[in-house]
Amino acid sequence: MALDRLIESILKLKNPTVAGLDPKLDYVPAFIKEKAFAQYGETLEGAAAAILDFNKGLIDALCGIVPAVKPQCAYYELYGWQGVKALHDTIAYAKEKGMFVITDGKRNDIGTTMQAYAQAHLGSVAVGSQTLEPFGGDALTVNPYLGSDGVIPLLDGCKTQDKGIFILVKTSNPSSGELQNQIFEGGETLYGAVGDLCEKWGEALPGKYGYSGVGAVVGATYPEQLRELRRDLPHTFFLVPGYGAQGGGARDVAPAFDKNGLGGVINASRSIMTAWKKNGAPEQDYAKEAAKEAIRMRDEIVGEIGGITRP
Numbered sequence: 329m330a331l332d333r334l335i336e337s338i339l340k341l342k343n344p345t346v347a348g349l350d351p352k353l354d355y356v357p358a359f360i361k362e363k364a365f366a367q368y369g370e371t372l373e374g375a376a377a378a379i380l381d382f383n384k385g386l387i388d389a390l391c392g393i394v395p396a397v398k399p400q401c402a403y404y405e406l407y408g409w410q411g412v413k414a415l416h417d418t419i420a421y422a423k424e425k426g427m428f429v430i431t432d433g434k435r436n437d438i439g440t441t442m443q444a445y446a447q448a449h450l451g452s453v454a455v456g457s458q459t460l461e462p463f464g465g466d467a468l469t470v471n472p473y474l475g476s477d478g479v480i481p482l483l484d485g486c487k488t489q490d491k492g493i494f495i496l497v498k499t500s501n502p503s504s505g506e507l508q509n510q511i512f513e514g515g516e517t518l519y520g521a522v523g524d525l526c527e528k529w530g531e532a533l534p535g536k537y538g539y540s541g542v543g544a545v546v547g548a549t550y551p552e553q554l555r556e557l558r559r560d561l562p563h564t565f566f567l568v569p570g571y572g573a574q575g576g577g578a579r580d581v582a583p584a585f586d587k588n589g590l591g592g593v594i595n596a597s598r599s600i601m602t603a604w605k606k607n608g609a610p611e612q613d614y615a616k617e618a619a620k621e622a623i624r625m626r627d628e629i630v631g632e633i634g635g636i637t638r639p
C-alpha cells in the first residue's frame with residue numbers, strides 16, 4: 329500500500345515532513361532564470377526550463393533529508409503545457425532520487441471524469457498496444473465535494489497501481505470554516521463527516537502500519553480540529569499543510585501524530601523554497617539554504633513530538 333512506502337521513508341529518515349514544490353518564477357534565483365532565458369528566451373519554455381532546473385537543485389539537496397515532495401499543479405499550469413511538462417519531469421526526477429511524490433491537484437469531478445484523473449495521476453492509459461504512465465506520482469490530493477462517486481473511482485487505481493490519495497477534510501485557509509465547519513442536524517461538522525468517509529473509503533486500502541491508503545488533508549492552522557480528527561480517525565494518515573509561511577509551528581502540528589510519532593506528514597513549501605531569500609544568503613546557495621531549513625523544521629517537529637519509532 330502506497331502510504332506504507334511513505335511511512336517507511338519517514339521511519340528511515342526520521343523525518344515526518346514533505347517539501348512543497350510550488351515554483352513561482354519569482355522564487356527562482358536570477359542565475360537560473362538567466363541561463364534558461366538565454367537558451368529559450370523569455371517564453372513559457374524559458375520559464376518551464378527555469379522552474380525545472382530550480383526543482384532539480386532542491387530535490388538534489390533534499391532527497392537524503394526529506395522523504396517526500398508535493399508539487400502543486402497550479403504552479404506548473406501557470407506556464408502552460410511547457411510548465412505541465414516540467415511537472416512531469418519534476419515527478420520523474422524526484423522518483424529517480426527515491427522520493428515519495430504527492431501530486432497536489434485537488435481533483436474532483438463525476439465518476440467517469442474521475443476515472444480519467446485516476447489514470448492520469450495514479451495509473452496508466454492505453455494508447456494502441458502500449459500502456460503508458462502519464463505522470464507517475466505516488467499520491468494525489470482530492471476534493472471530496474462531489475461525494476463518494478467522485479472518490480471511489482480512485483480507490484481501484486490505488487489498489488492495482490499501489491497509489492494513495494489525500495482528501496481535503498479541514499483545509500488551512502482562513503475561510504475554510506465557511507463550509508467545512510457547518511454543523512449537520514445530529515451535531516456533526518461537515519469536516520467530521522468527510523473525515524468519517526475517509527475512514528470508510530480507506531477500508532478498501534488497509535496498510536501494515538494501521539493507516540489506510542486514503543489520507544486526509546488537515547491544516548496546521550487549526551490545531552484543535554487536528555487533535556479532534558486524530559482522535560476520531562485512527563486509520564487515516566494526515567497531510568498537514570500550513571506550517572511556516574501560513575503561520576503554523578511545531579506545537580500546532582504535534583496533534584497530527586500518534587504515540588509513535590507517525591500518523592502525519594507536515595508540508596512546507598515557501599519556507600523551504602525561499603529560505604535563501606529570508607536568510608539573505610547568496611542566490612547560488614538556494615538549495616543549501618533549503619536543506620538547512622528542512623533540517624531545522626525536522627528537528628523542531630521531531631523535538632516537539634519526542635521522536636519517531638517503528639510500531
Ligand SMILES: O=C(O)c1cc(=O)[nH]c(=O)n1[C@@H]1O[C@H](COP(=O)(O)O)[C@@H](O)[C@H]1O
Nearest residue numbers: 400469499500545547569573574596597598
Ligand atoms: O492540499 C494541500 O496541499 C493544501 C491544503 C490546504 O488546506 N492548505 C494548503 O496550503 N495546501 C497546499 O500546501 C501548500 C502550502 O504552501 P506554503 O504555505 O508555501 O507552505 C500549497 O501548495 C497549498 O496549495
